[in-house]
Amino acid sequence: MASVAAIGVHAAAPSDDHARAAALVAKMTLPEKVAQLQSAAPAIPRLGIPAYEWWSEGLHGIARNGYATVFPQAIGLAASWNPDLLQQVGRTVSIEARAKFNAVGAGRDHARYQGLTIWSPNINIFRDPRWGRGQETYGEDPYLTGRLAVGFIRGVQGDDPLHPLAIATPKHLAVHSGPEPGRHGFDVDVSPHDLEATYLPAFRAAITEGQAGSVMCAYNALHGTPVCADRWLLATRLRGDWDFAGYVVSDCDAVDDMTRFHYFKPDNAQSSAAALRAGTDLDCGYAYADLLEAVRKGYVKEPVLDTALVRLFAARYRLGELGAKRGGRYADIGPDRVDSEAHRQLALQAALQSMVLLKNAHATLPLRAGLRLAVIGPNADTVETLEANYHGTARAPVTPLQGLRQRFGADHVSYAQGTPIADGVPVAVPESALRTGADIGLKGDYYDTLDFSGKPRITRTDRTIDFDWDHVAPVQGLRADRYAVRWNGELVPPGAGDYTLVVHVDRCFDCAGHDPVRLYVDGKPVAVDDGDGTHVEATLHFADTRPRAIRLELVHSGQDQGVRLQWLAPPAAQLARAEAAVRRADAVIAFVGLSPDVEGEELQIDVPGFDGGDRTDIALPAPQRALLEDVAASGKPLVVVLMSGSAVALNWAQQHADAILAAWYPGEQGGRAIAQTLAGDYNPGGRLPVTFYRSTKDLPPYVSYAMKERTYRYFSGTPLYPFGYGLSYTRFAYGGLELSMPASREKPTSAQRPRECGSDFSRDKASREEESCRRISVAAAAAPTTTPADRHSLQAGQPLTVSVDVRNTGQRAGDEVVQVYLDPPAAPLAPRHALVGFRRVHLAAGESRRVRFELSPRQLSLVDAAGLRAVEAGRYRLFIGGGQPGTTEGVTATFTVVGRAALPR
Numbered sequence: 001m002a003s004v005a006a007i008g009v010h011a012a013a014p015s016d017d018h019a020r021a022a023a024l025v026a027k028m029t030l031p032e033k034v035a036q037l038q039s040a041a042p043a044i045p046r047l048g049i050p051a052y053e054w055w056s057e058g059l060h061g062i063a064r065n066g067y068a069t070v071f072p073q074a075i076g077l078a079a080s081w082n083p084d085l086l087q088q089v090g091r092t093v094s095i096e097a098r099a100k101f102n103a104v105g106a107g108r109d110h111a112r113y114q115g116l117t118i119w120s121p122n123i124n125i126f127r128d129p130r131w132g133r134g135q136e137t138y139g140e141d142p143y144l145t146g147r148l149a150v151g152f153i154r155g156v157q158g159d160d161p162l163h164p165l166a167i168a169t170p171k172h173l174a175v176h177s178g179p180e181p182g183r184h185g186f187d188v189d190v191s192p193h194d195l196e197a198t199y200l201p202a203f204r205a206a207i208t209e210g211q212a213g214s215v216m217c218a219y220n221a222l223h224g225t226p227v228c229a230d231r232w233l234l235a236t237r238l239r240g241d242w243d244f245a246g247y248v249v250s251d252c253d254a255v256d257d258m259t260r261f262h263y264f265k266p267d268n269a270q271s272s273a274a275a276l277r278a279g280t281d282l283d284c285g286y287a288y289a290d291l292l293e294a295v296r297k298g299y300v301k302e303p304v305l306d307t308a309l310v311r312l313f314a315a316r317y318r319l320g321e322l323g324a325k326r327g328g329r330y331a332d333i334g335p336d337r338v339d340s341e342a343h344r345q346l347a348l349q350a351a352l353q354s355m356v357l358l359k360n361a362h363a364t365l366p367l368r369a370g371l372r373l374a375v376i377g378p379n380a381d382t383v384e385t386l387e388a389n390y391h392g393t394a395r396a397p398v399t400p401l402q403g404l405r406q407r408f409g410a411d412h413v414s415y416a417q418g419t420p421i422a423d424g425v426p427v428a429v430p431e432s433a434l435r436t437g438a439d440i441g442l443k444g445d446y447y448d449t450l451d452f453s454g455k456p457r458i459t460r461t462d463r464t465i466d467f468d469w470d471h472v473a474p475v476q477g478l479r480a481d482r483y484a485v486r487w488n489g490e491l492v493p494p495g496a497g498d499y500t501l502v503v504h505v506d507r508c509f510d511c512a513g514h515d516p517v518r519l520y521v522d523g524k525p526v527a528v529d530d531g532d533g534t535h536v537e538a539t540l541h542f543a544d545t546r547p548r549a550i551r552l553e554l555v556h557s558g559q560d561q562g563v564r565l566q567w568l569a570p571p572a573a574q575l576a577r578a579e580a581a582v583r584r585a586d587a588v589i590a591f592v593g594l595s596p597d598v599e600g601e602e603l604q605i606d607v608p609g610f611d612g613g614d615r616t617d618i619a620l621p622a623p624q625r626a627l628l629e630d631v632a633a634s635g636k637p638l639v640v641v642l643m644s645g646s647a648v649a650l651n652w653a654q655q656h657a658d659a660i661l662a663a664w665y666p667g668e669q670g671g672r673a674i675a676q677t678l679a680g681d682y683n684p685g686g687r688l689p690v691t692f693y694r695s696t697k698d699l700p701p702y703v704s705y706a707m708k709e710r711t712y713r714y715f716s717g718t719p720l721y722p723f724g725y726g727l728s729y730t731r732f733a734y735g736g737l738e739l740s741m742p743a744s745r746e747k748p749t750s751a752q753r754p755r756e757c758g759s760d761f762s763r764d765k766a767s768r769e770e771e772s773c774r775r776i777s778v779a780a781a782a783a784p785t786t787t788p789a790d791r792h793s794l795q796a797g798q799p800l801t802v803s804v805d806v807r808n809t810g811q812r813a814g815d816e817v818v819q820v821y822l823d824p825p826a827a828p829l830a831p832r833h834a835l836v837g838f839r840r841v842h843l844a845a846g847e848s849r850r851v852r853f854e855l856s857p858r859q860l861s862l863v864d865a866a867g868l869r870a871v872e873a874g875r876y877r878l879f880i881g882g883g884q885p886g887t888t889e890g891v892t893a894t895f896t897v898v899g900r901a902a903l904p905r
Helices: 015-025 030-036 074-078 083-104 132-136 142-157 192-199 201-208 231-241 254-260 268-278 287-296 302-318 341-354 400-408 571-583 622-632 651-656 670-679 765-771
Strands: 214-217 247-250 356-360 373-376 413-416 434-436 442-447 458-462 466-468 483-491 497-505 517-521 524-529 536-542 548-556 562-568 587-593 638-643 659-662 732-742 773-778 793-795 800-808 814-823 834-843 848-855 869-871 874-881 890-898
Touching: 015 302, 030 287, 030 302, 074 083, 074 132, 074 142, 074 341, 083 142, 083 341, 142 192, 142 201, 142 834, 192 201, 201 214, 214 231, 231 268, 247 302, 254 268, 254 287, 268 287, 268 302, 287 302, 341 670, 356 651, 373 400, 373 571, 373 622, 400 413, 400 670, 413 571, 434 442, 497 517, 497 524, 517 536, 524 536, 548 562, 571 622, 587 622, 622 638, 622 651, 638 670, 659 670, 732 793, 732 874, 732 890, 800 814, 800 834, 800 874, 814 848, 834 848
Parallel strands: 214 247, 373 413, 373 587, 587 638, 638 659, 793 890
Antiparallel strands: 356 659, 434 483, 442 458, 442 483, 466 562, 483 548, 497 536, 497 562, 517 524, 517 548, 732 773, 732 800, 800 848, 814 834, 814 874, 874 890
């Protein structure tokens, strides 16, 4: 594939599309122009313009528009450390978006989530593990985030910038990472150094290298100015320094927030005028409707609207959504490409590559064949912990329990839920508590009427009631927008006590009408919602364990997205079930962690440890810790599988569990990937994209955006697991480290005179002279070897080439993530270490490979207190290994930079 960057920065806005857009905008009335600047742009029949809703999501699969391939959540994709994989995932997102777009038809009206303008990826720096939306990001490091973002964006947009498959929208520019409560009005007072060194690099890479066609501005203010009205950020930095030629869209209702929460302007007419003048072209929301008043009162001139509109319509022409050849070269992408077998295999590969092995004492993993397994924990058998947030609907999701049964045999697997995620947080009623006659689960009658009249279209037994039916029919033969389901059977309490039963309906937002639900126990209605949008729940006392008749009715007449029958069961009864499962087993696999019910965007949750989608405590919630301690008392091998969107302080597990695997929210094939990893069919090679801290006490105040003591770059403490960490079932060794650099333009001293380059760089004398390079060779040894810095100098502003031998010294094939870290000269604001290169390589047992990195001046640069970036003089240390310096074996070299080279913003 040709490099997008090689085509040129301005290739995203060819002149013919710009001219056509300008001609079209010139024909519009002022009211028509104002309407087209809002995300739900209406049709203009007289101009042949169909309605187009700009809002579409594709964070880890095309989202919120029916069946789609659901990949691991973004943080899991980041754990792969594989930009090529991200590019494949991005391309799958755009292909499935095209297929859904084509199903409606080019030139026709496209509703929300049916378009080709994808509001992904989220490349905010995950500065603090308490942020609930950190799961949507690529982690805490600006370089890793930037490389993965470039891969994903190139995949989404394709290799032809004149005719993109879709348009990617990196978000949220800039300096946005919680807290979720109050996010609509907070102001970030970040230092120039932290802004340039941490918060902006990934966005710069997304624009200058990824050539993203769009950018989303954030809710927050920066130094008192809401970023969607920040001329310095949007005009000077984005369009000026980075030469951005696309369009800017606001986060949803961010312009309205400028009036209501930032108090930036007294009304939306003036807030909208300020945002438009600053460079926000498109408003997700309704605030821009007041631009009509803004123009009439002189807050903004009509040509400013025209400038934004030309950018927007040029994008629609490029996509083939407008124009004579609507659909263009992608018109033949059909529905058979959605969740195709090839895409499902990619989802499995992505999930496998996301697995991070954190501990493996006594070679507990891989699990031996024939073991009887006790599968326990609240995340062992739930769909929501596969799909995470901003997701499509998985057609056939495989939970961990299902994956383990498929891999090891159902007769070798016993299951007990054991505990909820946290006190007060309901979890799906497990299969063990649902029965219809001799069958596990509840009998479901599915009707094509809304009043349960006539015969059911289909009757089946549902193992659990845990369904994502967003924009899909629950069974073949029903309409996606009109059906009713009645489940009947028995609820079997595991013990006496109080039970809270909850019917959780994934409610649509910004929609009219919700789905009525009714829950009956022993023939009596215990919880009813006639469509007002509340979740129904009832607390009942069961004095014994006899089965209770249960009936649940759902009428799908609105735009809600699925249904889950959940509970909070007595803790003692739950633990007793887990202990019984463990007694029958040879080993225990505990699925613990978090869920999208407790971490996410602006959630309505307030229980101990959680607040509005964020966390107040990064420890594993107390009920889950109690479960682990209880089952560990059996003395049987304990394998902990962490499913979460963030770091969790697994201190007890690190001390007492035999093995720990981080599986994130692994997507539709997650259960299969976990089972293959535990069985040894796949050798885990993922690495942590975030630091796992030991305690919330290790963290600075959550509201502070200062980077001091945040992330591996500035944290001075000892983490539980460091950024870049991950184990394997095999071993890797490093050697033959070589640094190559162009000769200095200055006359070298005798100690700096270049030596002739060897055959690694040239094959004859002429090519050696043309290279004019000098090579430093550092032999690998048991202990890292360094070379006196004054012998090997690099002129500031020149690139540095690094190469190293990596060998698989074990008995299994496996993936190694080769990581390059730079330790700069001591300076008050310099990071401890900085990732400057990485590559994931697959090596057979005994295989060796030479891996080469080209480090640009930007990768070798530092940022001063004023936010100015430069390559500075001084002595530097390079480390190459499978993780950070001091955490793994590797090789090192030192070199000296001579002079100073300032770099562009």
